Amino acid sequence: MPHGERKTQIIEAAAQLFSERGYHTTSVRDIAAALDLQGGSLYAHIQSKEELLWLIVERAAEQFFNAIRPLAVSDIPPDEKLRRAVHAHIRVITDDLAAATVYFHEWRFLDEDHRNTFLEQRREYENLWRRMIREAMEAGVLRNDEDPKYMAILLLSAMNWLYHWYRPGGPLSPEEIAERFWRMLLEGLRSPVFQVSTS
Amino acid sequence: MPHGERKTQIIEAAAQLFSERGYHTTSVRDIAAALDLQGGSLYAHIQSKEELLWLIVERAAEQFFNAIRPLAVSDIPPDEKLRRAVHAHIRVITDDLAAATVYFHEWRFLDEDHRNTFLEQRREYENLWRRMIREAMEAGVLRNDEDPKYMAILLLSAMNWLYHWYRPGGPLSPEEIAERFWRMLLEGLRSPVFQVSTS
């Protein structure tokens, strides 16, 4: 009978290795070695290598939902709500960079059922963002001459790319990054005193 | 002696498969099968599987440079220059989605030498963007109370994420996407008639 703690260790070692080398370049023996075990010994705790991938992705998806859903359904003013959501989303990524990297990078290697569940959850998550944005548009906080769909894509793209370049100990804290990103996205990059010739 | 046309076919088939399944999940036999060849026959044209990955990444890097460098060194007004650069960068991604996907996703599996060259080229490319942004800031076109470094990251993040969601035949053309992204980034998401309470 597997005891939970050991399994958590295995999941975390797997997340670290999958994020560094990718799912397929990491062997079950690599994961076992990181815990000073023999390759076959892992199977006392897990059913398959794919189960590990699924558990990592599942957990990460949960982190995103736990961070954003309470905000989304709250009655905080829509601009403050979005500001906090940006901070929260970025926090999930920076708090467990390995898990986030696997979430964004390796989900394609899930079994078909797990992959479908993943895609479904991701769609739901994006809908939370679209709803917050539409709410802010209707409150007159965000401009209503843009499509909330592409606003959401822009926001999430800028944030999600973070796992490519963020490293702990860099010049900016997660909070400072979130602050700057939100400010630039909200206020725009254009100088307020300059009339730019956009078509 | 390999003749060039066949090699191009091999590279393109490899780019397609690498982008769909990833580098390590695609076998040399898969690539050969896509061209109705036997696995071993590829080695009349290539030296190794890694060479294929390198050629795909190399080509993609060249596309980005060819699209942006002439703009960067031109004396087009800085705002128009950036607008065109956004269009050009997005065009490179959408014009060869498979190559762009491999470029962003699979470069980690390059040999050490190739990986170092890749990282060097990417740094140079990002510097082109930083220089264009700094130029626009100094011309008073972009706000000078933000760091050009993070402006560049924001711009490139939003654009680079495109390969995750863009599919040909979608509702927006590459030009329409570029237009919207540039407009949203430049003008900001905030409603012009609303005073948002940012700290």
Add this chain to the structure above:
DNA sequence: CCTACCGATCGGTAGG
């Protein structure tokens, strides 16, 4: 949790 092993598949080569 280990030892010892399974069949399958991999990238790459020899020889034609």
Add this chain to the structure above:
DNA sequence: CCTACCGATCGGTAGG
């Protein structure tokens, strides 16, 4: 460009 093969490594299992 094909056939036939190489050693290495893979995920997973049996039996203890």
